[in-house]
Amino acid sequence: MSTPEVILNVDDNEPGRYATTRILNRAGFQVIEAGTGKEALRLARSASPQLIILDINLPDMNGIDVCRQLKSDPQTAATMVLQVSATNIGVLDRVRSLSAGADSFLIEPVEPEELEAVTRALLRLHKSEADLRRALAERELLLREVNHRVKNSLQLVLSMLSLQSNEFREAEAKELFAKAIARVTAIASIHERLYQDQDPLTIDMKTYLTGLCAELERAAFGEERQARLRTDIESVRLATEHGVSVALLVNELVMNALKHGRPVDRPPIINVILRRLDQRRAQLTVADNGPGLGPAPASASQGSPGGPATKPSGLGTRLISMLVRQLNGQLRIEDADGYAAHITFALPESLTWGAKS
Numbered sequence: 059m060s061t062p063e064v065i066l067n068v069d070d071n072e073p074g075r076y077a078t079t080r081i082l083n084r085a086g087f088q089v090i091e092a093g094t095g096k097e098a099l100r101l102a103r104s105a106s107p108q109l110i111i112l113d114i115n116l117p118d119m120n121g122i123d124v125c126r127q128l129k130s131d132p133q134t135a136a137t138m139v140l141q142v143s144a145t146n147i148g149v150l151d152r153v154r155s156l157s158a159g160a161d162s163f164l165i166e167p168v169e170p171e172e173l174e175a176v177t178r179a180l181l182r183l184h185k186s187e188a189d190l191r192r193a194l195a196e197r198e199l200l201l202r203e204v205n206h207r208v209k210n211s212l213q214l215v216l217s218m219l220s221l222q223s224n225e226f227r228e229a230e231a232k233e234l235f236a237k238a239i240a241r242v243t244a245i246a247s248i249h250e251r252l253y254q255d256q257d258p259l260t261i262d263m264k265t266y267l268t269g270l271c272a273e274l275e276r277a278a279f280g281e282e283r284q285a286r287l288r289t290d291i292e293s294v295r296l297a298t299e300h301g302v303s304v305a306l307l308v309n310e311l312v313m314n315a316l317k318h319g320r321p322v323d324r325p326p327i328i329n330v331i332l333r334r335l336d337q338r339r340a341q342l343t344v345a346d347n348g349p350g351l352g353p354a355p356a357s358a359s360q361g362s363p364g365g366p367a368t369k370p371s372g373l374g375t376r377l378i379s380m381l382v383r384q385l386n387g388q389l390r391i392e393d394a395d396g397y398a399a400h401i402t403f404a405l406p407e408s409l410t411w412g413a414k415s
Contacts, residue, residue, distance in 0.1 A: 066107040068098040095119035114143040129159030138180040212246035261301035285326040311344035319346030345398035
C-alpha cells in the first residue's frame with residue numbers, strides 16, 4: 059500500500075482551513091495545517107510536503123512572499139504551490155502570484171471537485187519532475203563512471219606507450235612517442251576532471267588549461283626547460299567534445315613552441331590566451347617570442363579555416379587542421395616578432411562564462 063501524499067494547507071481562517079482539509083482527507087491525502095506564513099515555511103522544510111495550498115492573506119506576511127521564499131530555497135523549490143484567495147483575485151494578483159513561483163491559482167470559494175482535480179494534477183506534475191530529477195542524477199552518475207573508466211583505459215595506453223618508448227634509441231623515435239604520450243595525456247586529464255566535476259558534460263577550461271600548461275612546462279626537457287608559459291584564460295565551461303579539441307590544440311601548439319620558439323637574444327616566453335570576443339565567439343591564442351616561421355611558401359593560404367601555413371609540420375599540421383574543423387573555427391597565423399596562432403570558434407548560447415561575462 060502506497061503512502062499518501064502530504065499536503066500543507068495554509069490559511070489563517072479556521073473554518074476555511076477545516077473545510078479544505080476535510081475535502082482533501084476524503085480524497086485520500088494526508089494533510090497538515092498552518093495558520094501563518096512563518097509556520098508554513100517551517101513545516102515546508104521539516105515535513106517536506108509535495109503540495110502547499112497557500113492563502114494570500116496571512117496575518118504575519120503576504121502569501122505571495124511566502125511562495126517566493128519557498129521557490130528560492132533549494133530545499134523547498136520543488137514543492138508544488140497552489141495559491142488561493144477570495145479577495146486578491148484580480149489579474150495583477152494572479153500575475154504576481156505566478157511570477158513569484160506559484161504553480162497554479164484558484165479563486166475561492168472552490169468547488170470540492172475542482173480542488174481535488176487541481177490537487178491531483180499538481181501532484182502528478184510533482185511526481186513527473188521528481189522522476190526526471192532522479193533520472194538526470196542517475197545519468198550524471200553513469201557519465202562519471204564512464205569518464206572514470208575511459209581515464210583508466212587511457213592510463214593503460216600511456217603506460218604501454220611509455221614502456222615502448224624506452225626500447226627506442228633514436229632521438230626522432232623517442233620524440234614521436236613523447237608527442238603521442240602528451241596527446242593521450244591531455245585527453246586522459248580531461249576525463250579525470252570530468253569524473254571529479256559536478257557537471258560531467260562540460261569542462262572548466264580555466265582550471266584545465268592552466269593545469270595542462272603547468273604540466274607541459276614541468277615535463278619539458280633540455281633547452282625546452284628554459285621557456286616560461288604564461289596563461290590568461292577566462293572562466294568558461296565548454297562541452298566535453300569542444301574542450302578536448304581546444305586542449306589538444308593547446309597541447310600541440312605549446313609543444314611546438316617549446317621546441318621551435320626559442321629566441322637567441324632573450325628568454326623564451328609562450329603565452330596561452332582564451333578569451334571571449336563577443337556573446338557568440340571565443341578566441342584561443344598560443345604565441346611565442348621566437349624566430350617565427352621564416353619565409354612562407356608561396357602556396358600558403360593564410361586565414362582559411364583549418365588550412366593556413368602553420369609552424370608545426372607533418373602530423374602536427376594535419377592534427378591542428380582537423381581540430382580547428384571540429385570546432386568549426388578559423389585559424390589565423392601571425393609571424394611578426396615571434397609566432398602566434400589565433401583560433402576563433404563559435405560558442406553555443408548555453409555556455410557559462412565566469413565573472414568577466
